[in-house]
Amino acid sequence: MTEKCGLVAVIGAPNAGKSTLVNALVGQKVAITSAKAQTTRARLMGIALEGDVQIILADTPGIFAPRRRLDRAMVAAAWEGAQEADAILLVVDAVKQRRHELEPLLETLKDRSERKILVLNKVDASAKEPLLALAEDLTGKIGFDEVFFVSALSGDGVPELKARLAALMPEGPWHYPEDQVSDASERLLACEITREQLYQQLHDELPYDAAVRPESYTQRRDGSVEIRQQIVVARDSQKPIVLGKRGAKIRAIGEAARKELSEVLGQKVHLFLHVKVDENWADARDIYEEIGLDWVK
Numbered sequence: 192m193t194e195k196c197g198l199v200a201v202i203g204a205p206n207a208g209k210s211t212l213v214n215a216l217v218g219q220k221v222a223i224t225s226a227k228a229q230t231t232r233a234r235l236m237g238i239a240l241e242g243d244v245q246i247i248l249a250d251t252p253g254i255f256a257p258r259r260r261l262d263r264a265m266v267a268a269a270w271e272g273a274q275e276a277d278a279i280l281l282v283v284d285a286v287k288q289r290r291h292e293l294e295p296l297l298e299t300l301k302d303r304s305e306r307k308i309l310v311l312n313k314v315d316a317s318a319k320e321p322l323l324a325l326a327e328d329l330t331g332k333i334g335f336d337e338v339f340f341v342s343a344l345s346g347d348g349v350p351e352l353k354a355r356l357a358a359l360m361p362e363g364p365w366h367y368p369e370d371q372v373s374d375a376s377e378r379l380l381a382c383e384i385t386r387e388q389l390y391q392q393l394h395d396e397l398p399y400d401a402a403v404r405p406e407s408y409t410q411r412r413d414g415s416v417e418i419r420q421q422i423v424v425a426r427d428s429q430k431p432i433v434l435g436k437r438g439a440k441i442r443a444i445g446e447a448a449r450k451e452l453s454e455v456l457g458q459k460v461h462l463f464l465h466v467k468v469d470e471n472w473a474d475a476r477d478i479y480e481e482i483g484l485d486w487v488k
């Protein structure tokens with residue numbers, strides 16, 4: 192059997208469903224998702240297998256006009272992910288296209304020599320006619336090689352897309368062992384899972400600039416793992432929001448994250464969270480490295 196292996200860059204406006212699609216293609220959760228835009232911070236590789244083909248999916252942060260340092264680091268990570276790919280998937284939310292964020296992406300795609308695949312996502316929430324019109328409009332602008340209509344959420348159209356991607360991958364040895372589904376370290380993945388719970392349980396109360404930092408990750412002799420993390424917020428006033436009344440909120444966040452972590456890691460987890468206020472965290476180099484981003488000026 193000849194092995195095949197290739198890289199697929201997944202790009203798109205914030206909230207288009209890139210992370211959901213990567214998870215669907217991999218067949219299990221590797222990237223966190225949320226209704227809040229720009230959830231994906233670090234560049235993350237999801238690894239999907241289809242027969243003898245390994246498809247490495249670079250899930251990139253939603254690309255948008257960067258202002259702050261954190262945003263710029265996210266954009267840099269996104270384009271790094273799109274470099275020298277065997278195919279570029281542009282994921283477009285068929286319902287909310289976010290044109291002002293999509294246009295610059297289309298512009299950049301024009302000059303790329305890789306195979307370009309348009310993925311119209313969220314077809315479960317869109318009527319058919321506008322979908323076809325949108326596909327026509329976008330392929331008129333960029334010579335997309337192919338168009339797929341999918342629902343990353345329900346899985347509709349995902350097997351077809353996966354089979355097609357597999358067929359496009361070049362011959363070559365696998366880059367990752369068969370059972371590996373992402374390139375994120377377990378430490379980092381654990382932080383992402385806590386961050387996802389922060390979003391889910393605090394909704395809009397939580398400022399976008401909150402981070403979860405790994406403190407320690409220790410395997411215990413009894414086969415369980417002890418994980419300590421710090422939730423960093425930028426202002427004193429944000430601390431009580433995360434803690435909740437008598438610490439009820441952070442306990443609920445910790446409990447939900449712990450449960451999910453035990454499932455993902457397949458072992459018993461002891462999770463300790465604490466909240467720290469650091470006004471300048473978004474300018475602190477070491478935090479970037481910890482959360483998997485490169486430092487950009």
Ligand SMILES: Nc1nc2c(ncn2[C@@H]2O[C@H](COP(=O)(O)OP(=O)(O)OP(=O)(O)O)[C@@H](O)[C@H]2O)c(=O)[nH]1
Pocket residue numbers: 203204205206207208209210211212223224225226227228229230231232251252253254312313314315316341342343344345
């Ligand atoms: N109805 C519907 N919703 C979807 C679908 N795919 C994703 N979503 C939702 O869209 C939202 C954004 O999904 P994500 O996968 O986090 O989007 P993303 O492109 O990775 O977002 P960023 O991290 O901001 O770059 C979430 O609320 C998802 O549940 C879909 O096929 N149908």
